[in-house]
Amino acid sequence: MGPLPAPHDIPLPLPVSPLFLELAIVFLFLIHILFVALMLGGSLLTVAFEIRGRRRPDCDVLAREIAATVTVSKSLAVVLGVGPLLVMNVFYTVFFYSANALTGAAWLAVIPLVTAAFLLTYLHKYTWDRLAGAKGLHIAIGALASALFLVVPFVFLTNINLMLFPDRWTSVHGFLTALVLPNVVPRYLHFVTASVALTGLFLMAYFGRAGFPAEEVFREFDRRALRRRFASVALGATGLQLLFGPLLFFTLPAVGISWALILNILAGVSLAIVAIVLLTREVVAPGARLGVRYLATATALTGTVVFMAYGRHLYRESALAPQRTAIAARTAEFEETVLAAQMRAKAGIRHTKAEAATSPGEQVFRSICSACHARDTRLVGPPLTEIDRIYKGNPAGLIAWVKAPGKKRPDYPQMPAIKLTPAQYQAVAEFVLAVPGTS
Structure with a gap:
């Protein structure tokens, strides 16, 4: 066996x-x-x-x-x-x-x-x-x-x-x-x-x-x-x-x-x-x-x-x-999948089978972050273009926010803290700040 x-x-x-x-x-x-x-x-x-x-x-x-x-x-x-x-x-x-x-x-x-x-x-x-x-x-x-x-x-x-x-x-x-x-x-x-x-x-x-x-x-x-x-x-x-x-x-x-x-x-x-x-x-x-x-x-x-x-x-x-x-x-993978499913359900997004991710950061983004964020369109959270303007060249700052998010605007819901491994935090932050059209 x-x-x-x-x-x-x-x-x-x-x-x-x-x-x-x-x-x-x-x-x-x-x-x-x-x-x-x-x-x-x-x-x-x-x-x-x-x-x-x-x-x-x-x-x-x-x-x-x-x-x-x-x-x-x-x-x-x-x-x-x-x-x-x-x-x-x-x-x-x-x-x-x-x-x-x-x-x-x-x-x-x-x-x-x-x-x-x-x-x-x-x-x-x-x-x-x-x-x-x-x-x-x-x-x-x-x-x-x-x-x-x-x-x-x-x-x-x-x-x-x-x-x-x-x-x-x-x-x-x-x-x-x-x-x-x-x-x-x-x-x-x-x-x-x-x-x-x-x-x-x-x-x-x-x-x-x-x-x-x-x-x-x-x-x-x-x-x-x-x-x-x-x-x-x-x-x-x-x-x-x-x-x-x-x-x-x-x-x-x-x-x-x-x-x-x-x-x-x-x-x-x-x-x-x-x-x-x-x-x-x-x-x-x-x-x-x-x-x-x-x-x-x-x-x-x-x-x-x-x-x-x-x-x-x-x-x-x-x-x-x-x-x-x-x-x-x-x-950890199971908890990510559960979190992604919960966030998609909260956002009213039906699960679809996406094409294969090309990097670890993209894989984390698609499984968790994409439930609330798109490249240039507001979903539950702000688009990646806006995130890039705030954290451009500062992945550590983005990681700190993802670990312990606050509430900055009344027209956006409170973001939950996302639990990942250190490598996953770094990979997804670098991916978000490098998505074409955000820099």
């Missing part, structure tokens, strides 16, 4: 500045994805520990404690997901909705899949005692909920990834064909391992806090053992990220790669290495020293997450820049 034609954007002003929206999408998405990660990571760890709990009862108790955090994280993830979704709709309207349409049924299935996952999570949580004698069934319910929690971000990430590459849209015919983009799976694996790492870090604090009655809840585990166990989980998942991270980077299409992105990634990786060193020491630390590095570890991993989130934003902006430029030009 041929290259994708650039559509015009919705000709409405943004409600706030683009910078505000850029900061909002990074911040709001970070907060939302934190609880999505805790929901997904907690669900996976719940199932893993419940399976182990068939032989070690304390692991079953641990799984139940983790499950209690999953429903809370789920609720916060849903509430905090509204903000970034709204900003995405406003700031990336053409790209986001185009990707939604291309992934079709899979994107529409997100809501029923999320609903089913939530219901299964609650069923799993509140039938722990009732299904104690049917542990296989109970584990299957939790595993199904976890599987759905894995599917939903896979669909979402595929959709968001597709949004970045308009040049690939003509080859996409549904969700499965969107998966052929080489960075989809690495990006997903990077997200899943990050979810487990963040959940491990969270559970280190959750079970290691002074107020948690570990000795009353567990027979084998104490707070130190739980801290060490989840430090190991966070360490293993963070180590896997160092594998999937480079795979993700090297499968990214080159269109969005920049030095700013590379430096941002290197900063994030450096902090991830610091976190790995600290987690390694935490795992092997003697009991008295266990937990003293937690704040430094959490700070390093938080910095990694922030750098990676901002790096995704940098890549997104760079990848979309060429199409945004084309859309802006197409939108």
